[in-house]
Amino acid sequence: MTLSSSLIGLPEITAAAERIAGHVVRTPTVESPGLSALLGVPVTAKLELLQRTGSFKARGATAKLLSLTPEERAAGVVAVSGGNHGIAVAEMAAALGIDAAVVMPESASSRTVAACRATGSDVRLTPDIAGAFALAAELQAAGRTMVHPFDDPIVVAAQGTVGLELADDAGELTDVLVSIGGGGLISGVAAALRARRPDVRIWGVETTGAEAMSAAITAGGPTPVALSSIVTSLSAPSAARLTYEHVTALVTDILVVPDAEAVRGTLDLAAHAKLWTEPAAGCLVPAARRILDRVGPGARLGLVVCGGNATFADVGAWADRFGVRD
Known part of the structure; x- marks a missing residue:
């Protein structure tokens, strides 16, 4: 696979890994029996909610x-x-x-x-x-x-260290799911995985009302979007040219999940994976079900659990609002 020279490569990502070593956590990559039972296929989770500050950021x-x-x-x-x-x-x-x-x-x-x-x-x-x-x-x-959240090659390369660790630590994977706000995380993760595991499909997940990357792909480039999602950590007013180019070159497809399903996914992660996450990670669970409908039961999923900075009160209020409380 020949990639554009403008994209972040493995040398930049490995250099970022060396730079941040000792300052951040090499987070666990674990098989999840609970999520595997819930989804019916083997699931591995990259636990960035255990990172310093509670997220990959x-x-x-x-x-x-x-x-x-x-x-x-x-x-x-x-x-x-x-x-x-x-x-x-x-x-x-x-x-x-x-x-x-x-x-x-x-x-x-x-x-x-x-x-x-x-x-x-x-x-x-x-x-x-x-x-x-x-x-x-x-x-x-x-x-x-x-310090831009996503429109910076240094930042994208560092977020790519998540993918580097996943590639090194996970068993066999066919599909990896990554949440998208402005696209810094998925750009870096996709660059690392394409270098280390080129056959893995990479899927982006947005929430309804926080669709900056989907809008960019439809428009042929970054464009301003109206924001209405409760998931503020995914609510970028537009993608960046840098992240747009990575996603169009490296990502299989983007799925958009309603807020209610993202909150339901947050509760599923708590109940089945024993992980307290935020809806920015919860949206991966309903997206995984849709992906399995497309790729079939032979999949082996990797979920990048991007963060856990939501309070019990936050999640409880959202669950009541959308009527998804157990």
Whole structure:
């Protein structure tokens, strides 16, 4: 398979792995008897919810922060986030002694806002995610370095270390499922898996109302989208050209899951896999059922369980709202 020279390659991903080693966790890759019984095929889970800060985002944030020059470190950084990226930048910047400003939409959970403020970061709230990106751009123009959640080759390469570890640690897999917000995680994971396990199919999963990558594919390039999903950690206002190119080149297809099914999947992961996740990971379970309908019962699935930063109150309220509580 010949890939574009603009795509992240194995050398960049392995270099990122060396850079962030000792700063982040090599998370477990485990077979899940519970999910295997639920779905009727062997399932392996990559447990990024056990990562520092509760999600894979610590990888990209750490790699970017470690790449800064002394002058950039002194000027500080800015990040825009619906949740997990902000927590990761805030915590990892504090650990490295770098001043951070984190801009979030007002829809961000109170837990997320509190977690960022607890690190000493300057947290700014805006009415929506588009406003958050606009304010972050102003702070960048004033001298801070932007730690973008997905539109940065350094970040994408670091997120690719998830795929590198999965390729090294998992048994035989036919299909790997990865959640998509702006596309940084799936871009890196797909680049790593295509290099290490070229026959594996890679599937992206979005939630209804957070469909930046699906919209980009339909439009032939990144385009702004209206956001309405409860899954704020997947709610990017648009994909990036960088991630769009990776997904179109490397990903088999994208499935879109309604919020209600994502919440139901979160409860399934708790009941059957004994994992407390957020709907950004829960959406993988209903998507897996659809994929199995397409590829047949001989599949061996890998699920990248991207994060666990949801409270019991959050999930309970969503379950009641959508009528999916057991």
